[in-house]
Amino acid sequence: MRRLLILLLLAFPLHVQAAPKWLKRSVQVAVYAAPIATSLWATHEGSLCRQRNDVAFCSGGYGSFNRREYGVRMSLSVTTGGLSLWGHKQGFKEWFAPAAGMAAFNSFVAIHEAGIHTKEQR
Numbered sequence: 001m002r003r004l005l006i007l008l009l010l011a012f013p014l015h016v017q018a019a020p021k022w023l024k025r026s027v028q029v030a031v032y033a034a035p036i037a038t039s040l041w042a043t044h045e046g047s048l049c050r051q052r053n054d055v056a057f058c059s060g061g062y063g064s065f066n067r068r069e070y071g072v073r074m075s076l077s078v079t080t081g082g083l084s085l086w087g088h089k090q091g092f093k094e095w096f097a098p099a100a101g102m103a104a105f106n107s108f109v110a111i112h113e114a115g116i117h118t119k120e121q122r
Helices: 002-011 021-052 065-090 097-114
Strands: none
Touching (some): 021 065, 065 097
16 A cells, blocks of 8 residues: 555655756756757768768758758757747746757757768778
8 A cells, every 4th residue: 555655646746846946047048058059969960971971971962051050950949949938938838848859859860960971981
């Protein structure tokens, strides 16, 4: 019976404001900055991929790298960070979702670009 009670308490935690204010503020700033930092990381890995391999193997293939990376990816990252800031100010429960989603996508692209190696380099 005691184990069941402990499992129920762990499954449905009570809403407690235990974190100090500076920690909450740090988490908020990290959520706002995550899409921009990961966007720079993905751009860096994409540039290294293009230097290491043929352009056709990397994301985007042939085309304007600077326009796509700095124009589209960075503007999307700034927009999702701003959208998360707006959602937090409006009091939405999932205010962090746009920024976290864009940061996850940018991280996936960066890891993918870092793992691309042509057959000659292996």
